Amino acid sequence: MTHTEIVRKTLKKAGKPLTVKQIANLSGLKSTQIRSVISPAWLKPFVNVGSQQYDLAERALKGAKYRYAPTKDELKLGVLQAVDEIEVVLDCGKSGLNVNLIDKSGKRYALKRRQAAKTKPFPHYQGIKPFYSKSKITLGDNIIFTLLDYRQKLFRIELIKQFERNEQAISVSNQKLADFVYDILKYNQQRYEQVFFFYSRVMPFLKQLNTPPDHLEKALAEDARFKVWRYSLEALSKKDKTPPKWGDLDVGMSKYLFESRRHPNVWCWAVIENDQYGRYGFCARCGIPLQWFRVLGWVHPEADPMEYEVDRDEVELDPKFLSIE
Numbered sequence: 001m002t003h004t005e006i007v008r009k010t011l012k013k014a015g016k017p018l019t020v021k022q023i024a025n026l027s028g029l030k031s032t033q034i035r036s037v038i039s040p041a042w043l044k045p046f047v048n049v050g051s052q053q054y055d056l057a058e059r060a061l062k063g064a065k066y067r068y069a070p071t072k073d074e075l076k077l078g079v080l081q082a083v084d085e086i087e088v089v090l091d092c093g094k095s096g097l098n099v100n101l102i103d104k105s106g107k108r109y110a111l112k113r114r115q116a117a118k119t120k121p122f123p124h125y126q127g128i129k130p131f132y133s134k135s136k137i138t139l140g141d142n143i144i145f146t147l148l149d150y151r152q153k154l155f156r157i158e159l160i161k162q163f164e165r166n167e168q169a170i171s172v173s174n175q176k177l178a179d180f181v182y183d184i185l186k187y188n189q190q191r192y193e194q195v196f197f198f199y200s201r202v203m204p205f206l207k208q209l210n211t212p213p214d215h216l217e218k219a220l221a222e223d224a225r226f227k228v229w230r231y232s233l234e235a236l237s238k239k240d241k242t243p244p245k246w247g248d249l250d251v252g253m254s255k256y257l258f259e260s261r262r263h264p265n266v267w268c269w270a271v272i273e274n275d276q277y278g279r280y281g282f283c284a285r286c287g288i289p290l291q292w293f294r295v296l297g298w299v300h301p302e303a304d305p306m307e308y309e310v311d312r313d314e315v316e317l318d319p320k321f322l323s324i325e
């Protein structure tokens with residue numbers, strides 16, 4: 001048996017989430033052997049359910065609800081994009097197999113993943129068009145995906161019209177999701193991460209929420225603690241600078257990241273020297289002092305570094321960003 005199979009068997013037998021130490025005691029494997037197969041990643045059969053406990057994805061994620069609002073392009077083309085968290089959610093750790101959807105009347109839809117093509121310029125799932133027609137979905141409406149069977153990649157789908165959205169409950173869930181993502185990024189050395197790589201850690205958290213939050217880009221859009229951007233090789237190589245049709249979604253902490261015309265086309269880090277960060281930030285690229293603004297975050301001065309003198313007393317501070325973690 002492989003280490004993965006032993007860990008799977010141990011968790012299955014225990015019937016509940018376990019810590020690495022508990023798995024080691026029950027299976028006879030070393031902690032390092034367990035960590036190498038169990039660390040949360042998008043293609044593994046295990047998930048981190050918090051408090052240093054791990055569980056079988058098929059057990060921990062059953063019943064998790066994911067909310068998505070298809071874009072204008074997706075509705076027009078009759079597809080779902082297969083990028084970022086949608087891909088993590090629907091692929092259930094296994095690419096290649098069809099995603100199976102079932103609506104409330106019992107009708108089934110098999111979704112096939114397709115690469116970007118000329119007419120559909122982003123990776124996408126094909127096969128949802130009949131549901132779009134049947135449900136009369138329009139822009140702003142949501143689809144709720146409820147995970148029924150992880151190994152079968154089977155989801156129940158339900159249409160929520162825009163006017164049926166419980167905005168108050170969704171906004172509470174969005175806030176909880178934002179706090180959860182903030183905690184993930186806080187321990188990330190780069191202070192940002194590609195959504196595709198961390199979303200498997202969000203999945204068990206979704207199950208704890210009664211009302212599914214909006215999809216990540218929307219849920220974090222109004223939260224000044226985050227920078228959300230799309231990284232696209234295609235856009236970097238393009239001369240005309242029009243926004244890319246798609247790119248990998250990245251989420252970073254505003255406290256550490258900024259954009260500046262002084263360093264075009266890249267995200268820059270703020271070097272924060274002491275625990276009063278927010279007050280003393282420096283550009284990691286040229287060393288110039290940065291200014292902190294409550295809504296904008298770090299602002300890089302336009303002037304030449306040699307001529308610039310910062311008046312620190314005038315820097316506007318937001319206590320929310322200054323709390324020591």
Ligand SMILES: [Zn+2]
Pocket residue numbers: 262263283284285286287288300
């Ligand atoms: Zn700089």
